[in-house]
């Protein structure tokens with residue numbers, strides 16, 4: 018394997034003096050991550066990552082820091098960069114470098130060139146494994162850094178959008194190593210996407226606007242795992258929830274769960290708050306801005322900042338009042354209506370709040386940690402392409418989380434096990 022590593026504790030962060038504060042917050046998150054903590058303790062004893070270099074492109078938050086600590090305890094050499102310029106917590110980045118000795122390249126609100134420079138810096142590490150959240154690192158690796166491909170054994174992808182991009186790469190024959198779709202485990206998307214995005218998206222909207230949701234009309238675009246979470250939590254806060262969808266089954270599900278379902282052109286006229294969570298582009302467009310109410314708020318919780326057509330919004334506005342509140346920009350249209358955009362259209366829960374609660378990331382990142390451990394031994398036997406996480410890892414994370422929550426469940430009796438494995442018994 019070629020050793021193209023240039024440095025180990027290289028870093029680029031905003032402010033080293035924030036390290037002590039960052040460490041306190043990382044330890045606070047750890048208190049809600051009992052499964053990952055157990056895994057870290059096991060890794061510290063068994064050292065499954067000895068000699069393994071990992072380049073990770075993830076949201077640089079306190080929860081990610083705890084994942085990095087677990088991998089480091091297992092012997093991994095890590096280079097971390099941010100998967101979104103707005104989600105980086107500068108104190109966490111400082112603590113990773115100065116308290117934990119983890120090579121980190123992340124500054125909050127860095128521009129596009131800086132963002133890609135950081136991805137390249139993390140890749141300079143010469144990884145054997147890659148962790149991605151949105152597929153930007155894997156994409157750069159296959160386009161600009163092909164000299165490193167021979168050294169990469171495999172990796173993990175954390176989010177729905179990244180998994181979709183990886184499937185496209187695999188279909189085009191472009192992906193040169195196995196990538197494991199951690200997003201697709203039950204213990205990730207059923208909880209992180211649903212309960213995590215549901216709660217933290219509303220948290221971000223409250224922090225940015227202090228709006229009252231009770232009695233308002235909230236329009237949720239997309240009724241996938243994230244959209245369901247956002248819809249359920251909004252309903253729980255007293256909002257009238259309208260769902261928009263392009264998939265008939267999802268739309269039917271939303272209808273039977275008691276939500277109104279409308280095309281966006283109708284929903285646009287009545288919404289007070291719009292939340293996009295589709296993973297698709299141009300979900301809110303010019304024709305929708307034309308008919309929205311004065312004071313309408315929009316937030317995106319899908320992976321990329323393309324769900325709201327910002328170019329058209331900029332072009333339609335006669336004035337823009339930036340940062341009238343934290344992460345809130347006001348666009349004034351020619352007829353005087355004011356439209357409020359949160360977190361520049363980027364992932365609102367990470368841009369205007371702290372991302373998902375640690376208790377939910379405990380499961381997603383335990384999936385990541387156990388998958389990375391399994392990949393050390395399994396990668397050579399896997400073909401290039403997108404693979405599922407082995408079911409035993411998913412079940413193990415659920416079992417450990419239940420145990421940590423003090424919840425016990427039943428086990429099959431021998432007669433039940435026999436019954437479920439037979440076909441002879443009928444009515």
Ligand SMILES: NC(=O)c1ccc[n+]([C@@H]2O[C@H](COP(=O)([O-])OP(=O)(O)OC[C@H]3O[C@@H](n4cnc5c(N)ncnc54)[C@H](O)[C@@H]3O)[C@@H](O)[C@H]2O)c1
Nearest residue numbers: 176177178239241242243262263264295296297318319320
């Ligand atoms: N904010 C976060 O922290 C966070 C967490 C997890 C996932 N995500 C991202 O959120 C997005 C959605 O993830 P998911 O797991 O819910 O995906 P999903 O595939 O389960 O759901 C997406 C839904 O959007 C619908 N959709 C697509 N185009 C649409 C359109 N034009 N109008 C209305 N609906 C449309 C699809 O039919 C689907 O039901 C992805 O980009 C994912 O990466 C964000």
